[in-house]
Amino acid sequence: MCGIVGYVGPGPAAAIIMSGLKRLEYRGYDSAGVAVVTSDDAGSRIALAKRAGKIGNLAGALDAEPMPVDGVGVGHTRWATHGVPNDLNAHPHLSFDGRVAVVHNGIIENHAALRAELGAAGIATVSDTDTEVVAHLLAQELEAGRRLPDAMRAVCNRLDGAFTLVAVDRDDPATVVGARRNSPLVVGIGDGESYLASDVAAFIDHTREAIELGQDQVVEIRAGEVRVTGFDGRPAQTRPYHVDWDTSAAQKDGYDWFMRKEIYEQPKAVADTLLGRYDTDGSLRLDELRISESELRRVNKIIIVACGTAFYSGLVAKYAIEHWTRIACEVELAHEFRYRDPIVDANTLVVCISQSGETADSLMAIRHASEQGARVLAICNTNGSTIPRESDAVIYTHAGPEIGVASTKGFTTQLVACYLLGLYLAQVRGTLFGDEIARLMDELEQMPQTIQGVLDDAEPVLKLAADFAEQPSVLFLGRHVGYPVALEGALKLKELAYIHAEGFAAGELKHGPIALIDQGLPVFVVVPPLGRDMLHDKVVSNIAEIRARGALTVVLAEEDDEAVGPLADVWIRLPKVSTLLQPLAATVPLQLFACELATRKGHDVDQPRNLAKSVTVE
Numbered sequence: 001m002c003g004i005v006g007y008v009g010p011g012p013a014a015a016i017i018m019s020g021l022k023r024l025e026y027r028g029y030d031s032a033g034v035a036v037v038t039s040d041d042a043g044s045r046i047a048l049a050k051r052a053g054k055i056g057n058l059a060g061a062l063d064a065e066p067m068p069v070d071g072v073g074v075g076h077t078r079w080a081t082h083g084v085p086n087d088l089n090a091h092p093h094l095s096f097d098g099r100v101a102v103v104h105n106g107i108i109e110n111h112a113a114l115r116a117e118l119g120a121a122g123i124a125t126v127s128d129t130d131t132e133v134v135a136h137l138l139a140q141e142l143e144a145g146r147r148l149p150d151a152m153r154a155v156c157n158r159l160d161g162a163f164t165l166v167a168v169d170r171d172d173p174a175t176v177v178g179a180r181r182n183s184p185l186v187v188g189i190g191d192g193e194s195y196l197a198s199d200v201a202a203f204i205d206h207t208r209e210a211i212e213l214g215q216d217q218v219v220e221i222r223a224g225e226v227r228v229t230g231f232d233g234r235p236a237q238t239r240p241y242h243v244d245w246d247t248s249a250a251q252k253d254g255y256d257w258f259m260r261k262e263i264y265e266q267p268k269a270v271a272d273t274l275l276g277r278y279d280t281d282g283s284l285r286l287d288e289l290r291i292s293e294s295e296l297r298r299v300n301k302i303i304i305v306a307c308g309t310a311f312y313s314g315l316v317a318k319y320a321i322e323h324w325t326r327i328a329c330e331v332e333l334a335h336e337f338r339y340r341d342p343i344v345d346a347n348t349l350v351v352c353i354s355q356s357g358e359t360a361d362s363l364m365a366i367r368h369a370s371e372q373g374a375r376v377l378a379i380c381n382t383n384g385s386t387i388p389r390e391s392d393a394v395i396y397t398h399a400g401p402e403i404g405v406a407s408t409k410g411f412t413t414q415l416v417a418c419y420l421l422g423l424y425l426a427q428v429r430g431t432l433f434g435d436e437i438a439r440l441m442d443e444l445e446q447m448p449q450t451i452q453g454v455l456d457d458a459e460p461v462l463k464l465a466a467d468f469a470e471q472p473s474v475l476f477l478g479r480h481v482g483y484p485v486a487l488e489g490a491l492k493l494k495e496l497a498y499i500h501a502e503g504f505a506a507g508e509l510k511h512g513p514i515a516l517i518d519q520g521l522p523v524f525v526v527v528p529p530l531g532r533d534m535l536h537d538k539v540v541s542n543i544a545e546i547r548a549r550g551a552l553t554v555v556l557a558e559e560d561d562e563a564v565g566p567l568a569d570v571w572i573r574l575p576k577v578s579t580l581l582q583p584l585a586a587t588v589p590l591q592l593f594a595c596e597l598a599t600r601k602g603h604d605v606d607q608p609r610n611l612a613k614s615v616t617v618e
């Protein structure tokens with residue numbers, strides 16, 4: 001949440017920062033601002049521009065009144081926590097003496113006490129943000145004779161909460177200083193120039209060489225120079241890395257939305273996640289898994305923690321992992337996990353699923369699990385992010401950058417990673433025979449073509465979205481692995497189309513939700529593949545029950561499932577896949593439906609209201 005950019009170098013700072021912010025707009029789009037420190041014969045000054053609304057508003061203001069070309073600077077795109085999204089609360093915030101400009105991502109939890117302390121010293125705040133106090137505190141430290149990096153360390157040691165801060169000092173026009181605790185910040189190393197950003201996407205046009213920052217670290221960047229210390233002032237270890245995607249991955253490539261592009265990228269994303277995992281000798285290899293086979297054999301419980309769409313991929317994983325490995329597997333919303341005193345020990349494997357690797361709720365859950373002695377494995381799409389860094393092991397999903405706020409290829413590749421983990425555990429523990437694993441791997445390796453087939457046959461779903469554009473409410477039903485698919489279908493519709501949408505376990509319907517069924521209410525039903533006859537027949541009966549009560553049934557079922565024909569007002573035909581893998585195919589039409597429906601309603605699909613891509617506050 002919130003995107004931050006800092007730049008030092010010979011280039012036009014404001015323009016470079018603005019293009020970086022544009023790439024980070026998915027992190028928040030309530031307001032945006034830029035501050036540039038510039039010097040001329042009259043001395044140094046901070047030029048500042050900020051505007052409520054999307055970055056386009058700020059760009060318009062800068063066109064009307066351009067910033068100085070030379071200098072160093074910081075920029076910010078906001079997802080509001082404290083204070084409504086208006087010009088005043090937009091970042092950067094200036095200190096009382098105009099010497100410091102600061103941008104922030106996170107929440108300063110003790111801002112009220114610090115504000116009171118500043119007030120007692122005669123320094124009044126002008127905005128409603130928690131951030132502004134930092135600008136004043138930094139200025140006080142500078143006034144006392146410290147340099148900005150020392151001031152930053154001193155101030156950070158006084159802050160509670162989660163924060164990435166990036167600041168400039170008017171009187172040091174060659175330096176930008178950043179700090180991070182529980183919130184992301186990466187360094188970009190260019191040719192004679194340096195960047196700070198919430199995400200490498202901000203500087204990918206200029207460099208693919210990056211440095212991960214650790215927890216509680218302060219970084220100073222000057223042209224071509226980077227220095228990292230801990231909050232205690234000691235030099236800190238950092239990890240340089242090369243970003244394995246380039247600027248073309250962050251373009252819409254002719255699609256109207258990043259989300260639609262990312263839906264259509266799923267065949268490739270799934271293939272990339274599978275790449276190199278299965279040897280010609282018939283054994284699975286998870287190279288990044290830094291947990292030994294003997295440790296994996298000792299695991300007697302798996303707890304999956306995640307939020308949102310990633311949580312739903314965990315719900316699917318539970319069915320597969322328990323079935324293939326016979327290890328008990330719980331799935332828990334990360335924000336609930338640590339507050340219930342979970343039973344976790346050295347034989348528990350905690351699996352954290354996170355596309356961004358920065359979700360604060362998930363990060364706090366794995367920290368709690370580690371403190372209790374559990375081994376932690378991350379399933380993550382973002383190299384260099386905090387969750388994999390703080391985990392014992394990681395399976396990267398290799399989906400490429402996911403920019404649309406609604407997760408799509410993130411979800412399907414998380415499913416693939418979960419299946420790989422389940423099969424690997426089954427291999428290590430001997431709960432599946434080699435030929436059983438081989439058969440499932442064959443089917444997984446066919447999935448890119450299977451998903452492509454679903455995408456090629458998308459026309460009926462797109463038409464349905466056009467027909468349903470005025471529907472106020474839609475329900476989704478599923479059973480077994482179809483249940484998380486129903487939840488995911490409903491979430492996509494809520495976040496993009498802003499309509500009432502709910503997913504239910506089909507068997508739960510008769511325990512209450514069936515009262516919602518009314519004449520003409522659209523209900524999507526995910527039908528299990530033929531072959532799991534009991535499960536399949538029960539869902540078919542559920543369709544009959546809701547149809548008898550007036551529901552308009554949209555049935556997602558295998559192409560030759562003639563049992564659903566008479567019960568389906570609309571039949572979305574799915575390819576034949578095995579039961580546990582069906583979510584990989586069944587989710588795709590629901591993603592397209594939500595994307596198209598939101599488009600028809602005139603919504604901003606990539607930047608739905610009130611949301612942000614990376615939820616870095618608890």
Ligand code: M6R
Pocket residue numbers: 307308309310311353354355356357358359362405406407408491495613614615
């Ligand atoms: O980056 P993460 O996978 O940890 O994000 C988790 C959720 O915030 C995310 O899946 C969210 O629910 C998406 N907006 C869903 O489309």
